[in-house]
Amino acid sequence: MTEVLDTANAIGRPIKRKEDARLLHGQTNWTDNIQLPGTVHMAILRSPVAHANITKLDISGALKRPNVVAAFGAEELGDLNGSVPCVWPVTDDIVMPDFPALAKGKVHHMGDCVAVVLATDATSAVDALEAIDVEYDVLPAVIDMEKAIAPGSTIVHEDKGTNTCYVYNLGGGYDEVAAKADVIVKRRFINQRLIPAFMEPRSVVAAPMGMSDEITVWSSTQIPHILRVLLALVTGVPENNLRIIAPDVGGGFGGKLQIYREEILVTQLARKLGKPVKWTETRSEDMVASHHGRDQIQDIELAATKDGKMLGLKVTLLADMGAYLQIITPGTPLLGMFMYPGIYKMDAYDFTCTGVFTNKTPTDAYRGAGRPEATYAIERIVDELANELGMEPMELRRKNWITHEEFPYTTVAGLTYDTGNYEAATAKALEMFDYDGLRAEQKQRRESGDPVQLGIGISTFTEMCGLAPSRTLGALKYVAGGWEHCTVRLLPTGKVEVITGTSPHGQGHETAWSQIASSILGVPVEDIEVIHGDTGRAPYGMDTYGSRSLAVGGQAIKAASERLVDKARVIAAHQLECSPSDLEFVEGVFSVKGDAEKSQPLGAVAFEAFTAHNLPDGVEPTLSAEATIDPQDFSYPHGTHLAAMEVDTETGKVTLRKYVCVDDIGIQVNPMIVEGQVHGGLAQGIAQAMYEGASYDEDGLLQTASLADYLIPSSMDLPSFITGSTVTPSTTHPLGTKGVGEAGAIASTPAIINGIVDALRPLGVNEMAMPASPMTVWKTIQAAKGGAA
Amino acid sequence: MIPVAFDYTQPSTVDEALASLAAGGEDAKIMGGGQSLMPVLRLRMAAPSVVVDCSRIDEMIGICEDDTHVIIGAATTHHAVMNDPLVKKYVPLLAEVTSTVADPAIRHRGTLGGALAHADPAGDQPSAAQALNAQFLIAGPSGRRTVDAKDFFVDYFTTAVGPDEILVSVAFPKQSDGWGYHYEKFSRTAQAWAMVGVAAAVRMEGGKIAEARVALTNMAPTSVRATSTEAALVGASTMADIAAASVNAADGTSPTSDIHADAEYRAHLAQVLTKRAVGKAAALS
Amino acid sequence: MQHISVTVDGMEYNAEVEPRTLLVHWLRNGIGKVGTVVGCDTSNCGACTVLLDGRSVKSCSVLAVQANGSEVTTIQGLADGNEWHPVQTAFKECHGLQCGYCTPGMVLAAVDLLGENPNPSEAEIREGLEGNLCRCTGYHNIVKSVAYAAELMGGGSK
Structure with missing residues (x-):
């Protein structure tokens, strides 16, 4: 299986993944696999109701059950009951309710933690939950955001006196341009609540180390480094005594970009009991206790001239925070704030977002985090404007998008897009799609009155990723930076360790990061080990989310590798008795320019640095280099996505017949991995449009609390995808990369819905709620027919 | 995810199973393949005193025929049923319906008798049994009895099998010439239960429907026959005739409403799917 | 007990x-x-x-x-010593996994599928894997992997 590679060209090659051998043989290290001697297992009693005062909580019964070691409610836990932190207070006057790990006298959402039992085995812990005596005085549940902020509503956190978390404004001037507009299109879009549903349920193990104060926490997390800082702050464990390990992590999609109450509980209880404590969630727990995503009501206005020139955009959002603020709950909708204008030129942009508390699971980042919502709104309303004006929707886009000659371009939202070529991506996508052929078929089906209508959905999107320039984050009141770190170590035998602060959970960093280092060091990919996800081995990092790992972390690998070569050059020059500037470095070998006989491979330099017998004066032994890179700017991938949708007008059933996308993510380190990332993103974005939606009843009970009810698409519910790319390198990122983790999820949702609406336009359909379930589609058709159902 | 504690027996004869059932009292639970029971146990929505595992009772496993029927042991797996030559030849509707149940791994464990006795209103096989007039052999402390499909399904998750009884086998009449079959299943995703399903069996004579049986999945507490549509279908020879007869498909049903489909939509689906199922069964669509 | x-x-x-x-x-x-x-x-x-x-x-x-x-x-137990099962090989070659959490089940479902149908069409592959959810790949490369495994095992995809 060894790949023979021209290392100079390691970037851009579809190298098979290093990770796969262990993953394909069950030799993985999921957190739940960790079985430390003497482990105590934790089980959690969760609230079965959305909003209630806890009128009685007696844990004594549980203590009498076999194998039970301890049990705690909030009262018993006392000062160890840490609160879940929020690190993004988006406004000065934001309302931030306390979020204790164990509820203190009141539960605020179904799944809230009420008590915990610890036993010597998991079964006994679960059994003993039934012996806890708990009574609830159920209160009305706050479910609907508009009702929540209306006068007289039940208040989720009475001590705060309001359900409004914050109001955030940006931009201005819309009203002036709207006054001059020929056409104003107004729509309300519901960007429904989704559940990340990563395949590996969350799991945490915390183990005190000997009799010292040190504690190691294994967690199925995307953010071991951030978790270390926050857990130290929340628990009081000195940060230097706290080691966090994210072992193999089975997906995250933003859902594991979090510090969870269970991580706090397991850590605190391991300290209190002096024993390893372990907790692994069931899927049923995951559905109510891991954070959810999206959930916005979007009121959108687009003003234009009659010939289709966009003038201004007004965005008014209600964003559901859920019951509490988690790590970046309030900031998540604001990550989309800059993206509503999309790829279009216009003169004015007004944005207002109101964060609202409800008695639901907290929301936070889910693949795209704010940008899918923004992209959905702009791409949907552009289609509606085209319909209003009687223009071909692609033509309207062409008329308004930033042309490739206009980059860098500062948008009305204030971002400066460095590069892009929307024309090229679109031209390629249209050709791959057979756009004209499908339009002809659509016409024919319309004319023949075919019960199965065909629609074509367009999404020409961009996004901002590569989170993020630290100063920008600071200006937005996010309390951390957006840099990334890498250390590259050349070992005495010529092998390489790349120590990265990114923390993969399926992305293939071990392979791709090796490719980057290989391309600079000239060391074969298989001789490079990527170390990640362990604050003991990779102490510095900002982890993996927001399509940042390559865009930011990749820069750090490049810089550290180059610095290592610089140091090696000095040693090699000394060995070869020449000046460093006389050396060239090709394919891992230093050689004297014009005298190729005089050369020394990097591995030999490494051994010299190890023995230190003959180093130049002032050069320290060992050969390593590090770099911490703060990105110059965000990166802006873009692309054109096209969906052919068949809609059975008799049943409302929608079938995705063909999906074509052309993404421009700049330079691709590993095109195979890139394509895989696009596929997975597409599946999640398509699922939002067609299948998924977290649904609460009026009592605040989650009706989609299992994978039997929350409909993740299976292999039979999706087609194969037709993917392509154009390459317009980023000019603000030294590798020319942009990021790809979220592109598919951001772009695809509006393509699907635009396609469904396009299929049904002749029936008078101009809107489609998500997910476009058969019943929703059928009822929308009936309503458009004038209630003829 | 961890069931409550229970006792477990694995009898090798029906009589032993009946004895275990009697000994276990009212909280004893029969397990066929366990594919419906296990999730319920894992979610702690059931707390049986004893699980009587009937998956290794020889008499309840396997498929045979007599002159008029194909007889299927209740503990025969879905996988065995849908691939069995006798079933495919003489009861093709059952083979077709069974192939739509769940997924391959579940079909390797799940059993025909288990699915029928569980009687989930969204289950597919009850409609096949209804449309085909299957006969159910039930064993109890006082002996054995045979129940017709029309009397077998009583209510939500309730059948004619008493708490002290066991479903031993199901006999399906062999298909005779002139009959055509189809099952039209409509679900939101491939994994999801049927929102509505329609099993149609029609006998054609001279290009016209001479006899029709239409059974509806998930339109009532049990699978039900669309009797007024069945009557109206007699004599139909075109899709237009079938569509006209299908308008009454939901008559007398009482579909539920849930987040995926409300009663109004289910009633509409019943009409459309009946038209499609009958059309395909009659080879007219 | x-x-x-x-x-x-x-x-x-x-x-x-x-x-x-x-x-x-x-x-x-x-x-x-x-x-x-x-x-x-x-x-x-x-x-x-x-x-x-x-x-x-x-x-x-x-x-x-x-x-x-x-x-x-x-x-x-699927590999024969150091010899990968063809389905394992195919999943690596076709990038049929990302986080790898669904992979054990997905691979064994594929082994079962190919045992019963050595020459599956894309639709048959998708049907055969219907009971195994993946959140990373969108199934695209999993389907390709199974088709390629069929080839490696001497069947081949329709």
Whole structure:
């Protein structure tokens, strides 16, 4: 299986993944696999109701059950009951309710933690939950955001006196341009609540180390480094005594970009009991206790001239925070704030977002985090404007998008897009799609009155990723930076360790990061080990989310590798008795320019640095280099996505017949991995449009609390995808990369819905709620027919 | 995810199973393949005193025929049923319906008798049994009895099998010439239960429907026959005739409403799917 | 407690188990076969799929006592020494996995599928994997992997 590679060209090659051998043989290290001697297992009693005062909580019964070691409610836990932190207070006057790990006298959402039992085995812990005596005085549940902020509503956190978390404004001037507009299109879009549903349920193990104060926490997390800082702050464990390990992590999609109450509980209880404590969630727990995503009501206005020139955009959002603020709950909708204008030129942009508390699971980042919502709104309303004006929707886009000659371009939202070529991506996508052929078929089906209508959905999107320039984050009141770190170590035998602060959970960093280092060091990919996800081995990092790992972390690998070569050059020059500037470095070998006989491979330099017998004066032994890179700017991938949708007008059933996308993510380190990332993103974005939606009843009970009810698409519910790319390198990122983790999820949702609406336009359909379930589609058709159902 | 504690027996004869059932009292639970029971146990929505595992009772496993029927042991797996030559030849509707149940791994464990006795209103096989007039052999402390499909399904998750009884086998009449079959299943995703399903069996004579049986999945507490549509279908020879007869498909049903489909939509689906199922069964669509 | 004797990946194990013990929990916690994982509690995800007497089953939906006397093959027993099973090879070659959590179940479901149908069409592959959820790949490359595995095994995709 060894790949023979021209290392100079390691970037851009579809190298098979290093990770796969262990993953394909069950030799993985999921957190739940960790079985430390003497482990105590934790089980959690969760609230079965959305909003209630806890009128009685007696844990004594549980203590009498076999194998039970301890049990705690909030009262018993006392000062160890840490609160879940929020690190993004988006406004000065934001309302931030306390979020204790164990509820203190009141539960605020179904799944809230009420008590915990610890036993010597998991079964006994679960059994003993039934012996806890708990009574609830159920209160009305706050479910609907508009009702929540209306006068007289039940208040989720009475001590705060309001359900409004914050109001955030940006931009201005819309009203002036709207006054001059020929056409104003107004729509309300519901960007429904989704559940990340990563395949590996969350799991945490915390183990005190000997009799010292040190504690190691294994967690199925995307953010071991951030978790270390926050857990130290929340628990009081000195940060230097706290080691966090994210072992193999089975997906995250933003859902594991979090510090969870269970991580706090397991850590605190391991300290209190002096024993390893372990907790692994069931899927049923995951559905109510891991954070959810999206959930916005979007009121959108687009003003234009009659010939289709966009003038201004007004965005008014209600964003559901859920019951509490988690790590970046309030900031998540604001990550989309800059993206509503999309790829279009216009003169004015007004944005207002109101964060609202409800008695639901907290929301936070889910693949795209704010940008899918923004992209959905702009791409949907552009289609509606085209319909209003009687223009071909692609033509309207062409008329308004930033042309490739206009980059860098500062948008009305204030971002400066460095590069892009929307024309090229679109031209390629249209050709791959057979756009004209499908339009002809659509016409024919319309004319023949075919019960199965065909629609074509367009999404020409961009996004901002590569989170993020630290100063920008600071200006937005996010309390951390957006840099990334890498250390590259050349070992005495010529092998390489790349120590990265990114923390993969399926992305293939071990392979791709090796490719980057290989391309600079000239060391074969298989001789490079990527170390990640362990604050003991990779102490510095900002982890993996927001399509940042390559865009930011990749820069750090490049810089550290180059610095290592610089140091090696000095040693090699000394060995070869020449000046460093006389050396060239090709394919891992230093050689004297014009005298190729005089050369020394990097591995030999490494051994010299190890023995230190003959180093130049002032050069320290060992050969390593590090770099911490703060990105110059965000990166802006873009692309054109096209969906052919068949809609059975008799049943409302929608079938995705063909999906074509052309993404421009700049330079691709590993095109195979890139394509895989696009596929997975597409599946999640398509699922939002067609299948998924977290649904609460009026009592605040989650009706989609299992994978039997929350409909993740299976292999039979999706087609194969037709993917392509154009390459317009980023000019603000030294590798020319942009990021790809979220592109598919951001772009695809509006393509699907635009396609469904396009299929049904002749029936008078101009809107489609998500997910476009058969019943929703059928009822929308009936309503458009004038209630003829 | 961890069931409550229970006792477990694995009898090798029906009589032993009946004895275990009697000994276990009212909280004893029969397990066929366990594919419906296990999730319920894992979610702690059931707390049986004893699980009587009937998956290794020889008499309840396997498929045979007599002159008029194909007889299927209740503990025969879905996988065995849908691939069995006798079933495919003489009861093709059952083979077709069974192939739509769940997924391959579940079909390797799940059993025909288990699915029928569980009687989930969204289950597919009850409609096949209804449309085909299957006969159910039930064993109890006082002996054995045979129940017709029309009397077998009583209510939500309730059948004619008493708490002290066991479903031993199901006999399906062999298909005779002139009959055509189809099952039209409509679900939101491939994994999801049927929102509505329609099993149609029609006998054609001279290009016209001479006899029709239409059974509806998930339109009532049990699978039900669309009797007024069945009557109206007699004599139909075109899709237009079938569509006209299908308008009454939901008559007398009482579909539920849930987040995926409300009663109004289910009633509409019943009409459309009946038209499609009958059309395909009659080879007219 | 009940006594069971089960052959797992070629080794016979004897154990005392509670009747309520799920096969997957016994594999993971009883004998340390942690390659088989749990992803849900409603039989939807298929992450726990193993071969029981040669056929795919969801090991969360089988009691350990029900496996008494049977042979179980997990992802850890699929390779022949250092020789990868063709399905494993194909998944690597076609990038049929990302986070890898669904992979044990997905691979064993594919092995079962190809055992029954050595020459599956894309539709048949998609149908055969219907009981195994993946959140990373959109299934595109999983379907390609299974088709390629069919080729490697001498069948080939229609």
